Amino acid sequence: MTTAAPASLGDQLQQAIDGLPPDQISLDALLDQVGPQGLLLLTALLTLVFLIPVSIPGVSTVFGAGILLVGVSRLLRRPLWLPTRLRQRQLPADKLRNALGRGMVWVARLQKVSRPHRLPVLVDSRIAETLNDAALVLGAVLLMAPFGFVPFSNTIPGLALLLLAIGLMQRDGVAVLLGHLLNGASIVYFGMLIGGGGLAVREVWDRIVG
Secondary structure, eight states: OOOOOOOOHHHHHHHHHHTSOSSEEOHHHHHHHHOTTOHHHHHHHHHGGGSSOOOOTTHHHHHHHHHHHHHHHHHHTOOOOOOHHHHHOOEEHHHHHHHHHHHHHHHHHHHHHOOTTSSGGGTSSHHHHHHHHHHHHHHHHHHTSSOTTSTTTTHHHHHHHHHHHHHHHHTOHHHHHHHHHHHHHHHHHHHHHHHHHHHHHHHHHHHHHO
């Protein structure tokens, strides 16, 4: 008797999306859907809405905070804790289903380049695990930075988080390394935005007082 192959990440995410109710959904319900052992799967799922141009009121705040707290719980090696208000915040499931479905294109692309058990030194040691969980926290903080109106400000840290989640689930050190590099790219990009904004403000000020 042959054993069925485990469902791929894409299949698991699609099942979670297909299982969304027709009207409203909460972060608590999503967590129940993936199960207590599916925090990385939940992270990948929550990240998808940041990879496409979409505007669903409340989603960015709830999902960004959810990803951050998942990273913190892994970093501290404690059960996930979510504030009641965050867990029970109701979101429009129909719009969310459409957004998540559109974001699945990124999962399909990344699954083609991800391979299990590459560069195990980057995922298997206790030090590597701590650094990778800290990277999840950093990615969530970058994702929640107030640059949502700037092109790629959500996409770069969103891809970093998705690569980290995929890499940790598949024990793929290459995907994890790419996630770290994209976190670094996000920091550089945001630094350029802040620096450019500061120069623009200074130039305007000089013209006013000059």
